[in-house]
Amino acid sequence: MKLNNYITIAVGIIINDQNELLTVQKKGSLYYQLPGGKIEVDEIPIESLIRELNEELNIHFTAADCQLIGVHEAQAVNEVGKTVKGYVFKCQYSEKLENLQPLAELNEVRWVKKSEITEVKLANLLKQFALPIWISE
Numbered sequence: 001m002k003l004n005n006y007i008t009i010a011v012g013i014i015i016n017d018q019n020e021l022l023t024v025q026k027k028g029s030l031y032y033q034l035p036g037g038k039i040e041v042d043e044i045p046i047e048s049l050i051r052e053l054n055e056e057l058n059i060h061f062t063a064a065d066c067q068l069i070g071v072h073e074a075q076a077v078n079e080v081g082k083t084v085k086g087y088v089f090k091c092q093y094s095e096k097l098e099n100l101q102p103l104a105e106l107n108e109v110r111w112v113k114k115s116e117i118t119e120v121k122l123a124n125l126l127k128q129f130a131l132p133i134w135i136s137e
Helices: 045-057 122-137
Strands: 005-011 023-025 036-038 066-075 084-089 106-112
Touching: 005 045, 005 122, 023 122, 036 045, 045 066, 045 084, 045 106, 066 122, 084 122
Parallel strands: 005 084
Antiparallel strands: 005 036, 023 106, 066 084
16 A cells, blocks of 8 residues: 555564564665565555465465554655655565575565674565564564
């Protein structure tokens, strides 16, 4: 759903058993971001997150698997002049998520270690909102 210069998205923080954060890189982008995507008309954020995770990573979550932890706005990294309004969920990790393959518009799936955060180009929403949450755990 786009409102003026806003891109409204739903994304998930997923941390594996090695304390690595799941990130994705879209085709044509230099940045890694949280998995998820744009909220469609008539969708609520959790429905969008579930749909996007299924389309892009073949992950099958239910609403019970993900908890909304906040809403944050940040400058979009892939669309000049746009602001991302992100509904950020924390989703449960399971071993079925170990060998994810990028689908749809994704170029790469990457589990990021805390020691790598300065080496990886992270999208603003991830850097400003999700990263402090993950680092503090």
